[in-house]
Amino acid sequence: MNTSDYSHTPRTFVACSIICLMVLGQLAPLASAARKSNARPVNRSLEIETSAPATLAPLVPGITATLTDSFPDLDGDLKANPGETITYTATIVNSGTDARPVQFTNTIDPNTTLVGGSLKVSPLAFADTYVAAQNTQLSVGAPGVLTNDTGTPAPTAVPIAAGPTTGGGTVTLKQRVCRESCHRQTNPVITNNAGAGIVLAQNNRLHGLTVQNTTGTGLSGNGFGTLTVSENVILSNTTTAGVPINLNNGTLAATFRSISAGNNNANPDPVNGIVLTNTTGAFTVDGDGTNTSVGGNASGGTIQNMSGADGANAGNGVFLSSASGVTLRRMTISGTNQNHGIRGINSSNFTLEFSTVTGTNGTSQALDEGSVNFDNLTGSAAITSCLIEGGFEDNLNVVNTSGTLNRMTISGTTFGFNNTANGNSNILISSNNAGTTLNLTLKSSLIKGARADWISAIANSGSTMDVVIGGPLVADGNSFDNLGANAHPGAAAGSTRLVTTSVGNQTVDIRNNTLKGSKGEAMLVRATAVGAVTGTLNARVRNNTVGVAATANSGSTESSGIFLTGDGGSDINAAIRNNSVFQYNNHGIRMDFGDEINDGAVYNATVTDTRSYRSWRRHPSLHA
Numbered sequence: 001m002n003t004s005d006y007s008h009t010p011r012t013f014v015a016c017s018i019i020c021l022m023v024l025g026q027l028a029p030l031a032s033a034a035r036k037s038n039a040r041p042v043n044r045s046l047e048i049e050t051s052a053p054a055t056l057a058p059l060v061p062g063i064t065a066t067l068t069d070s071f072p073d074l075d076g077d078l079k080a081n082p083g084e085t086i087t088y089t090a091t092i093v094n095s096g097t098d099a100r101p102v103q104f105t106n107t108i109d110p111n112t113t114l115v116g117g118s119l120k121v122s123p124l125a126f127a128d129t130y131v132a133a134q135n136t137q138l139s140v141g142a143p144g145v146l147t148n149d150t151g152t153p154a155p156t157a158v159p160i161a162a163g164p165t166t167g168g169g170t171v172t173l174k175q176r177v178c179r180e181s182c183h184r185q186t187n188p189v190i191t192n193n194a195g196a197g198i199v200l201a202q203n204n205r206l207h208g209l210t211v212q213n214t215t216g217t218g219l220s221g222n223g224f225g226t227l228t229v230s231e232n233v234i235l236s237n238t239t240t241a242g243v244p245i246n247l248n249n250g251t252l253a254a255t256f257r258s259i260s261a262g263n264n265n266a267n268p269d270p271v272n273g274i275v276l277t278n279t280t281g282a283f284t285v286d287g288d289g290t291n292t293s294v295g296g297n298a299s300g301g302t303i304q305n306m307s308g309a310d311g312a313n314a315g316n317g318v319f320l321s322s323a324s325g326v327t328l329r330r331m332t333i334s335g336t337n338q339n340h341g342i343r344g345i346n347s348s349n350f351t352l353e354f355s356t357v358t359g360t361n362g363t364s365q366a367l368d369e370g371s372v373n374f375d376n377l378t379g380s381a382a383i384t385s386c387l388i389e390g391g392f393e394d395n396l397n398v399v400n401t402s403g404t405l406n407r408m409t410i411s412g413t414t415f416g417f418n419n420t421a422n423g424n425s426n427i428l429i430s431s432n433n434a435g436t437t438l439n440l441t442l443k444s445s446l447i448k449g450a451r452a453d454w455i456s457a458i459a460n461s462g463s464t465m466d467v468v469i470g471g472p473l474v475a476d477g478n479s480f481d482n483l484g485a486n487a488h489p490g491a492a493a494g495s496t497r498l499v500t501t502s503v504g505n506q507t508v509d510i511r512n513n514t515l516k517g518s519k520g521e522a523m524l525v526r527a528t529a530v531g532a533v534t535g536t537l538n539a540r541v542r543n544n545t546v547g548v549a550a551t552a553n554s555g556s557t558e559s560s561g562i563f564l565t566g567d568g569g570s571d572i573n574a575a576i577r578n579n580s581v582f583q584y585n586n587h588g589i590r591m592d593f594g595d596e597i598n599d600g601a602v603y604n605a606t607v608t609d610t611r612s613y614r615s616w617r618r619h620p621s622l623h624a
Contacts, residue, residue, distance in 0.1 A: 062096030123151030200224040229254035241268035252281035258301035271314035273303030276323040287330025295387035296330035296354035304335030315339035334359040348379035362392030378403040389416025407439035420490030423451030431463035449488030459504035470511040482517030494520035502535035521563040529568025547582035555584035569598025
């Protein structure tokens with residue numbers, strides 16, 4: 001709908017207008033009947049002339065036009081007197097489809113004359129389209145976006161900003177930033193050597209662009225609504241100290257090509273690569289989308305050399321707090337990271353695929369710093385075809401004190417060495433407190449030697465855990481290897497073991513694995529108690545091979561091959577079947593039960609079809 005003001009001589013106009021006429025003398029009878037005061041306006045029809053070509057398909061425009069006049073009527077006689085001004089307002093509405101060309105005509109009373117400058121036509125704004133060559137800055141000269149807009153007087157434009165207006169309203173700006181066609185070609189680049197890159201408002205969309213080397217945060221938002229990101233978005237701060245991305249409190253539908261931070265030169269390093277706090281939805285870094293090698297090809301970006309105080313959010317390559325639905329693919333986290341490579345707190349549904357976490361990760365044993373560390377990871381989780389090493393304490397540490405993680409599945413992944421002087425386990429999984437459930441599957445992976453244990457899976461303080469190490473297929477089995485090039489240079493006495501411990505309700509299935517080069521017992525399966533809290537262990541150990549038949553001490557240099565033990569008053573139901581144990585130094589299979597701090601424990605154990613070959617020391621192959 002348009003409104004306009006106009007006056008005097010017969011005039012052709014498009015859209016609507018407002019005009020003022022000066023009365024010169026007595027109006028013609030018909031005209032006077034149509035001109036009333038403001039209190040009693042009268043609508044008057046306008047003539048509509050269309051000139052659409054006959055060859056066009058019929059249109060159904062639904063056009064209406066009204067003309068309203070008003071004048072001061074100071075004497076109250078409902079008549080316009082000489083010298084008074086009549087204002088006409090023409091309102092034209094099209095409720096149907098487009099109809100063009102259409103002209104609206106009104107003939108002015110000959111006893112009036114046009115008041116100069118009184119004609120006004122409400123502005124009509126039309127969409128603007130601009131085309132620019134790739135990698136070329138778009139610059140639109142005056143009159144810019146007003147070129148194809150109409151109105152009398154000519155419309156003008158002023159810059160606006162998001163936020164409250166002087167009229168009491170609020171302006172919300174929504175932008176779609178995208179290169180031509182948003183295909184995977186060269187991105188336009190946003191950079192800022194004096195501050196941030198993009199600061200999100202509400203419900204933004206980003207497509208096909210690169211934000212790089214900003215001294216402030218590359219992409220940031222707090223209470224950002226829903227952020228949609230797709231089509232080759234790259235964040236890269238490799239010569240500046242700005243964190244590439246820091247998002248707080250919002251919903252994500254975001255897939256990035258790559259995110260990189262830090263360097264190995266004299267340029268400053270950011271304190272984090274990725275920071276997500278209180279986010280839901282889906283956050284993905286995908287890389288090239290094709291490489292599936294173990295450790296990936298870093299096409300998802302490289303994050304390195306993050307610094308910050310111990311225990312701080314800073315100093316973590318990736319920091320996730322109450323973040324859900326995070327998937328990292330084809331990323332490399334390396335260098336020296338003060339706290340962790342990846343740190344998660346109260347987060348859920350995490351996936352790491354085709355990625356490498358290496359270098360030196362962490363500086364504090366007291367804070368259990370390491371390569372990948374989660375407290376209270378819930379929902380589900382997956383680590384697939386990754387290389388994880390370089391932990392100051394553990395390479396993978398998941399400790400839950402509440403909630404349910406069902407399940408974490410680790411497959412096709414290589415776990416390398418942790419710190420030679422301060423390292424603990426390669427993999428540490430722990431559930432704590434009644435009501436906490438943590439389920440784990442580890443399969444088809446290589447676990448190299450560790451300073452302490454290959455893996456330790458502990459169901460503490462009445463919690464519930466289901467652990468599957470290996471699987472029904474030979475290919476599901478894992479290789480736990482502390483021989484040759486896979487031998488940890490700082491392995492402690494009694495170390496490099498596969499350990500499961502129950503002070504709660506734990507089920508264990510260890511199947512089709514090979515274990516080589518252990519210093520302590522190669523496999524320790526235990527149920528115990530802490531104070532009055534006992535557990536129930538249901539364990540199956542089957543089709544595993546411990547040691548190498550022709551390699552001395554390859555089963556265990558200091559202890560037994562398989563050790564099943566119950567103490568403190570916890571119950572055990574165990575079946576040990578079809579295992580081969582070579583080159584041990586105490587017992588091939590050892591079973592100890594007793595030391596009942598809490599009376600009434602029940603032990604049921606079955607050992608069948610097991611081959612056991614001793615090392616040079618003459619100890620029995622089965623000890624119970």
